[in-house]
Amino acid sequence: MLELTVYGIVFGSIISLGAIGLSLVYGIIRFANFAHGDLMSTGAYVALFMVTVVLGWMGIPDTNFGSLSFGWRMLIALPVSMFVVAWVAIALDRILYRKLRVKGSHVGIMAMSSLGAAFIIRMIILIVWGADSLFYRPGILRPALELPVGIKIRPDQILILVMVFVLVALLHLFLQKTKLGKAMRATSDNMELALVSGIDTERVIIWTWGIGGALAAAGGILYGIDVQLHPYMGWNFLIPLFAATILGTIGNIYGALVGGLVIGIAQQVSTAFLMPTYKPAVAFLFMILILLVRPKGIFGGKD
Amino acid sequence: MEIGGIIAYLVSLAIMAGIYAVFALGLNIQWGYTGLMNFGIAGFFCIGAYTSAMITTPMPTGVYAKYVHQIFGLNLPFVFGLLGAAFVCGILALLIGIPTLKLREDYLAISTLGIAETFRLIFNNEHWLANGPRGLMGLPQPFQNWVDPKNYNYLYLVIIVMIVLIIYFLIERGIRSPWGRVLRAIREDEVSASMSGKDIFNFKMQSLIFGAMIMGMGGALYAHYTKAISPDVFTPLYGTFIIWVMLIAGGSGNNKGAILGAYVIWAIWIGTTFMTDLLPPALKARAPYIRFLLIGVMLEIILLYRPEGLLGEEKKVSKLIG
Numbered sequence: 001m002l003e004l005t006v007y008g009i010v011f012g013s014i015i016s017l018g019a020i021g022l023s024l025v026y027g028i029i030r031f032a033n034f035a036h037g038d039l040m041s042t043g044a045y046v047a048l049f050m051v052t053v054v055l056g057w058m059g060i061p062d063t064n065f066g067s068l069s070f071g072w073r074m075l076i077a078l079p080v081s082m083f084v085v086a087w088v089a090i091a092l093d094r095i096l097y098r099k100l101r102v103k104g105s106h107v108g109i110m111a112m113s114s115l116g117a118a119f120i121i122r123m124i125i126l127i128v129w130g131a132d133s134l135f136y137r138p139g140i141l142r143p144a145l146e147l148p149v150g151i152k153i154r155p156d157q158i159l160i161l162v163m164v165f166v167l168v169a170l171l172h173l174f175l176q177k178t179k180l181g182k183a184m185r186a187t188s189d190n191m192e193l194a195l196v197s198g199i200d201t202e203r204v205i206i207w208t209w210g211i212g213g214a215l216a217a218a219g220g221i222l223y224g225i226d227v228q229l230h231p232y233m234g235w236n237f238l239i240p241l242f243a244a245t246i247l248g249t250i251g252n253i254y255g256a257l258v259g260g261l262v263i264g265i266a267q268q269v270s271t272a273f274l275m276p277t278y279k280p281a282v283a284f285l286f287m288i289l290i291l292l293v294r295p296k297g298i299f300g301g302k303d
Numbered sequence: 304m305e306i307g308g309i310i311a312y313l314v315s316l317a318i319m320a321g322i323y324a325v326f327a328l329g330l331n332i333q334w335g336y337t338g339l340m341n342f343g344i345a346g347f348f349c350i351g352a353y354t355s356a357m358i359t360t361p362m363p364t365g366v367y368a369k370y371v372h373q374i375f376g377l378n379l380p381f382v383f384g385l386l387g388a389a390f391v392c393g394i395l396a397l398l399i400g401i402p403t404l405k406l407r408e409d410y411l412a413i414s415t416l417g418i419a420e421t422f423r424l425i426f427n428n429e430h431w432l433a434n435g436p437r438g439l440m441g442l443p444q445p446f447q448n449w450v451d452p453k454n455y456n457y458l459y460l461v462i463i464v465m466i467v468l469i470i471y472f473l474i475e476r477g478i479r480s481p482w483g484r485v486l487r488a489i490r491e492d493e494v495s496a497s498m499s500g501k502d503i504f505n506f507k508m509q510s511l512i513f514g515a516m517i518m519g520m521g522g523a524l525y526a527h528y529t530k531a532i533s534p535d536v537f538t539p540l541y542g543t544f545i546i547w548v549m550l551i552a553g554g555s556g557n558n559k560g561a562i563l564g565a566y567v568i569w570a571i572w573i574g575t576t577f578m579t580d581l582l583p584p585a586l587k588a589r590a591p592y593i594r595f596l597l598i599g600v601m602l603e604i605i606l607l608y609r610p611e612g613l614l615g616e617e618k619k620v621s622k623l624i625g
Contacts, residue, residue: 130589281421
């Protein structure tokens with residue numbers, strides 16, 4: 001059980017990366033981005049393309065760091081993929097959502113548009129890479145470390161936790177210390193008030209998409225390192241992402257972090273009683289419970 | 304292909320499009336008239352199909368019982384399957400509506416999407432329920448003894464057309480009544496509808512349930528057409544997304560548009576198979592993805608440049624106003 005909890009924290013930290021981006025976008029632009037899970041897939045597959053094609057062609061050696069299952073190639077691919085997906089997210093907003101926003105479309109139309117974008121992304125992945133599961137490193141033995149209380153954990157998983165911690169800390173500093181970060185928080189609190197205080201809300205929106213996309217990419221890649229890549233991985237993340245976002249109160253990134261960890265632990269621990277295929281259903285059940293008990297999430301005020 | 308073959312092919316096309324028209328009409332009540340976002344049509348599709356399948360088939364006996372598991376089998380006529388499917392889907396809609404209809408409107412979308420995925424998981428994993436991933440086969444077809452099995456599809460097309468027409472006139476009546484005008488008022492401006500003393504939650508619930516019952520019937524009609532169902536049919540792509548595209552393309556808030564959209568999009572969807580036949584063999588295995596990519600791009604273009612769809616909403620709200 002303790003071991004499952006530890007795996008849940010690893011899995012949950014990946015959910016958190018996606019949920020933070022989803023929550024930021026949800027809070028600032030007020031729309032449920034059904035394509036956020038597929039941005040995670042995009043990140044994972046862009047990194048795959050880098051690792052297997054581009055960096056190999058550039059002659060970057062394909063060796064591992066110590067007992068980790070990846071090396072220099074992944075270390076370069078991760079930031080590149082985050083950058084690319086940030087721009088994919090911004091491009092989707094410019095091409096689709098912003099136009100609908102300007103026209104004053106119903107939230108349902110916006111949500112439908114993002115669902116369409118999610119399918120388009122997934123179909124492109126399926127066309128290019130096919131429907132099979134893929135790995136960054138096929139056929140590699142992944143030795144586990146034995147921790148004091150009998151918990152087995154792979155070095156990769158420790159690194160995932162470190163990476164998530166670093167990314168969240170950076171985001172925290174950005175939001176608290178920089179002018180843009182403060183503008184972002186202000187816009188999330190009240191868009192009209194931010195506008196009249198002279199904040200360039202369009203610029204804030206672009207940065208929101210960029211950060212959300214980059215974090216989603218990191219989440220997708222880390223999941224790919226920990227488990228595998230699959231065209232439907234992002235879709236399967238979607239329900240846990242929404243559950244984490246709603247649990248942590250929409251627009252609250254620290255809430256999304258906590259929500260992600262809670263959902264991740266709940267999903268992993270449930271495998272002790274249920275078939276692992278039911279993991280998305282567990283997240284869904286959790287979400288319905290939250291909606292019934294505390295629809296504004298743990299950090300939201302009372303109605 | 305000789306002329307008979309072509310006609311048979313067109314009939315099968317018309318049947319599937321007719322079944323999709325039923326779903327589009329159901330969605331039109333929820334989204335088109337009330338503004339409710341149901342992103343989990345596949346869930347109602349699935350439940351409707353399985354309910355009707357189990358109502359109309361007998362419990363497996365003898366050797367079959369070893370290979371086919373289902374929680375119940377009532378061996379009743381088709382009509383009971385159809386109505387049972389509607390009834391169960393109505394209950395399901397009620398249960399989803401309770402936690403979500405009082406909250407932000409997009410929570411319904413997220414919840415229905417979640418429930419559709421959950422049902423697919425349950426039907427895939429619980430073998431005792433409805434035979435797991437292998438699904439149920441050999442479903443009976445209404446009036447199947449009346450005609451030669453070779454010509455049965457003609458009869459089924461007649462049944463589908465009749466049911467689509469009945470549902471169409473039912474919705475038209477409802478929507479042009481005071482009840483229908485309240486639904487539109489809620490869609491346009493919830494606050495002012497509530498200030499006119501309308502119980503928003505109740506009306507939304509009725510719309511959600513009414514639409515879901517029609518979707519349940521769509522599921523039943525599908526099950527008895529294909530005679531075999533398995534969980535992998537009810538995916539978000541075939542079960543939800545394409546129906547939204549149909550309604551939006553035809554015209555949300557217009558029942559004729561919903562039916563037209565179903566036929567147009569289904570024709571395009573089938574038409575693209577001929578296009579992908581021209582692809583090089585290496586790409587052929589991935590042809591379905593290319594077709595869905597085109598449907599997705601088409602949706603985005605419609606949303607941006609013609610959000611009202613082909614027909615647009617009918618503004619006439621009462622049969623008494625000329």
